Amino acid sequence: MDQKSRLYEPNNGQERYLGRREFLNKCGKCLMMAAGMGVLGEKSEISDQFALMDFTSRAQRKRVRLHLIYALHGLKQDRPDWPNLGFDFRPVIKNYDKVLRKKLPEFAFQTSLSSGPEETSRILEADQAEPPDGYVVFQLNCWNRVLQPILEVGKPVLYVDFQYGGSGGFLVYTADCLRQKRENFGFICSSDFNLIISALRAFEQYKGAENQTSFAELVRKVRVDQTPRPGYLKCYPDKLRVLPAEETVSLMKQSPILLFRDEKGGEPFEMAGIPVLNLPFSELNQAWKKADREEAKAVARVLWQKASLVRQVSWAELINSAAMYLGLRALLNKYQARAVTINCLGGFYGGYIQAYPCLGFHELNNQGLVGACEADLRSTVTMVAFSLMSHGRPGYISDPVIDLGRRQIIYAHCVASNKVFGPDGPANSFEILSHSEDRRGASVRSLMPAGYLTTSLQIDPAKKEILLHQAKTIGNSFEDRACRTKLVAEPLGDTEKLFTMWDRWGWHRVTFYGDLKKPAYELAEVLGYRVTEEA
DSSP: OOTGGGOEEEETTEEEEOOHHHHHHHHHHHHHHHHHHTTTSSOOHHHHHOOSOOGGGSOOOOSEEEEEEEEOSOSBOOSSOSSOTTOBOHHHHHHHHHHHHHHOTTEEEEEEEESSHHHHHHHHHHHTTSOOSEEEEEEOSSSOOOHHHHHTTOSOEEEEEOTTTSHHHHHHHHHHHHHHTOTTEEEEOOSOHHHHHHHHHHHHHHHHOOSOOOHHHHHHHHHHHHSOOOOOOOOOOOOOOOOOHHHHHHHHTTOOEEEEOSSSOOOOEEETTEEEEEEOHHHHHHHHHHSOHHHHHHHHHHHHHHOSEEOSOOHHHHHHHHHHHHHHHHHHHHHTOSEEEEOHHHHHHTTSOSSOOHHHHHHHHHTTOEEESTTOHHHHHHHHHHHHHTTSOOOEEEEEEEETTTTEEEEEESOOOSOTTOTTSOOOOEEEEEETTTTEEEEEEEOOOSSOEEEEEEEETTTTEEEEEEEEEEEEOOOSSSOSEEEEEEEOSOTTGGGSSHHHHOSOEEEEESOOHHHHHHHHHHHTOEEEEOO
8 A cells, every 4th residue: 555545534524635745744733732732741841831732721602791790889988887997999809800700711700880879770771782691799888779770680680798898788688689589689698709609600500591490599509508507506504594574574664765866856755665765965975074084084994904905996085985984874873774875976977976885885784784886776675675684684786797608697796795694794805996987986896705595686666576586606706897896606597597587677686695585485475576586
């Protein structure tokens, strides 16, 4: 057989003979490709530096096109809000983009920023020329309403919480969407980025699905399948003494609340049978002015000595906060009241009060009294009722954050007691730091004990309802973003159900150490209320 007859390649089912030059040319190309791919053995030093063909950089067909929209006030935060004044979001956004492009190379991403509905509408209008397959909304600040107009487009939307930044809006807006049964809405909140990536892959499943599974169901399945299973939930013994519900209700009627909501004040009224005195800011400020500064120095000195750390708070500011505490105590004595709640930020930024009440609330709560944040009357009523019922155990108002990646709920706020078992119980360590959102004033990071059962509650007289869930404490978070105290716990019950009530009840919950589930049902029966378990 001659040489030419042995050199051929298939050509539409027929043999085509190659000449010597064409054969050598094709063999040379094959050798170059093999060398570039490293299939001829170990690469030389030169081949390590120079690849004949770089397959990693080949253009890849993008199977899903997503528009990432970041909901925030601005790239550098210009107001006191979560996470905090001056927070720079640029590294956060850069990291999200970097990780998504690395983990999902088959996805194409477009990025936009929006602070509210108007900017979002302009973004959506521009998308009409070439609509994406779906949207991912990152809630970086709490209350920017960016999600809502995007949902109306009808495309699948994944809603992602930036923890300790957008968590309040995330929880409230998520519950609202669940109540509306929006099938194009999926949500995820996780410190584990792999869980977020898995949720994003639902876009690809949804786009290629032949069945009628909704996007909401695909993302729900990711949450259910990949949220860790419950851990060891047995808790340390806790000898909780509880008053009978009838006696508690009787004491509630004798436990007035001082409300400082604005500069005007108003007529007194009742909530759940508890008298509420509606007083103006001027009376609070006058009490602070009258406080003995030498006594305030003595209080400040004790706080300084007891705290395990004092940071970002000057000695003068500590005295100022101690004077506010003395003023609060004087007002409680004057009106024979048990509790006080203040519109702290409104009063401070409006110039009506000159000191934050956080340290004063901390001291009052340690004494079996009630100091409650943000003029939140519903939470104050809850604190009064269950503090009475539990012989003075303090309630802890918080803005909860849910982390499915760790199966945790984190109760965050800048006011907390460090005597969680009541005035006569042991004290845990605490730190004095600036108020987190604006890095001013003085507030508390209480490092509350782990391993105990807690009950988180809200009483709503208008609904005639008590809301509750329970959790086992597992530690404290020192994350700098958002409020100073961050009690970390594992919720008991259904984590999916735990997302459903925030639109009806708002963000705040009041957490007590101890098993108050049965007492809550007993109190509800006496008051004529019902109990809703949210997990």
